[in-house]
Amino acid sequence: MAAFEVPEIDHSQYTNRQLVAVPLALLLVALAVLGGWYVATGDPVSPGIDFTGGTELTVQTTAGSGDVVDAFPVEPSSVQQVQGASGSGNTFIVTFAPTDADLTGAAESLPSAAEDGEVVRQYSAVSPNFASETQRLALIGLLAAFTGMSVLAFLLFRTFVPSLAIVGSAFSDIVVPLAVMNVLGIKLSLGTVAGLLMLIGYSVDSDILLTNHVLRRSGDFYESVESAMTTGVTMTVTSIAAMSVMTLSAYLFGIGLMTSIGLVLVVGLATDLVNTYMFNVALLRWYRYEGVSR
Numbered sequence: 001m002a003a004f005e006v007p008e009i010d011h012s013q014y015t016n017r018q019l020v021a022v023p024l025a026l027l028l029v030a031l032a033v034l035g036g037w038y039v040a041t042g043d044p045v046s047p048g049i050d051f052t053g054g055t056e057l058t059v060q061t062t063a064g065s066g067d068v069v070d071a072f073p074v075e076p077s078s079v080q081q082v083q084g085a086s087g088s089g090n091t092f093i094v095t096f097a098p099t100d101a102d103l104t105g106a107a108e109s110l111p112s113a114a115e116d117g118e119v120v121r122q123y124s125a126v127s128p129n130f131a132s133e134t135q136r137l138a139l140i141g142l143l144a145a146f147t148g149m150s151v152l153a154f155l156l157f158r159t160f161v162p163s164l165a166i167v168g169s170a171f172s173d174i175v176v177p178l179a180v181m182n183v184l185g186i187k188l189s190l191g192t193v194a195g196l197l198m199l200i201g202y203s204v205d206s207d208i209l210l211t212n213h214v215l216r217r218s219g220d221f222y223e224s225v226e227s228a229m230t231t232g233v234t235m236t237v238t239s240i241a242a243m244s245v246m247t248l249s250a251y252l253f254g255i256g257l258m259t260s261i262g263l264v265l266v267v268g269l270a271t272d273l274v275n276t277y278m279f280n281v282a283l284l285r286w287y288r289y290e291g292v293s294r
Contacts, residue, residue, distance in 0.1 A: 009229070011281055012222060019282035023275045027172045030179035037182050045178050048187035051135040055096040058082075068092050082254040091254060138193045145200050146170065152204070162211045165283040169275040170203040176271040177264045184263065191257045195264035202239065202269060206232045206276045214284045221288055225281055232276065240269045 011019070034044040049056055054077070059068060068079055074096060082091040153166040174196055178188075186192065213228035214221060247262025 016282040023279040033179035048189040161287040166207040195261040199268035
């Protein structure tokens, strides 16, 4: 069985500015995407029906997307074909705005858009009031998790710069996947929020591992970084591989929610590698040799 070996990176040949340039550039691009999305749509990330309310149908048919639109008495807000869905024919996710939520009758008696007709495989509706409350609770959950992580970092190390590095890395690990979600057309849902919460945990784990090795273990700075990378990179790359397999499998079987969660985790974990072993290493090195610990 082949063993995974973490490549040795000579951080000493790069200046602190060079190390932080890439993660900061990623963060700035991500913030620009979110800002532009907010100006264009009024939301930094496109919310799904979990947070806006509305009706969603999963329809299996032999017809095309245009015929699916014509099959409903009300024009759908969006029609998305599910790639790789099981069963014969095409499968579409049809979404309606909250004002068109009373579609139970239409779902049970769809007009024929093809010779074989349509089959409604799944039907769900969310009221605007319930969606608004769900959005509020999800936002509270994210803020509570991020705040708790920040407090934990400061309590563990009781120094500003290393704690700031952990918080900054976690912030970027969330912002970059949100920007990618906009680019790929993935809407914010309870599932993707769960993925973002998982990313906070992954980020804190790798960042605390690195900071603990550098600040609390004796020895050379670069030896401590290499020791932390041996464990941290192995864990993160293994998680990326597992999430990639899950994402691909979910895509092939047409499980849209799992595909979205997997993509969020893969992007976030890859971002965490950059932030932890470039941004955090640069701040810790500055703190160790040039900062307040001098």
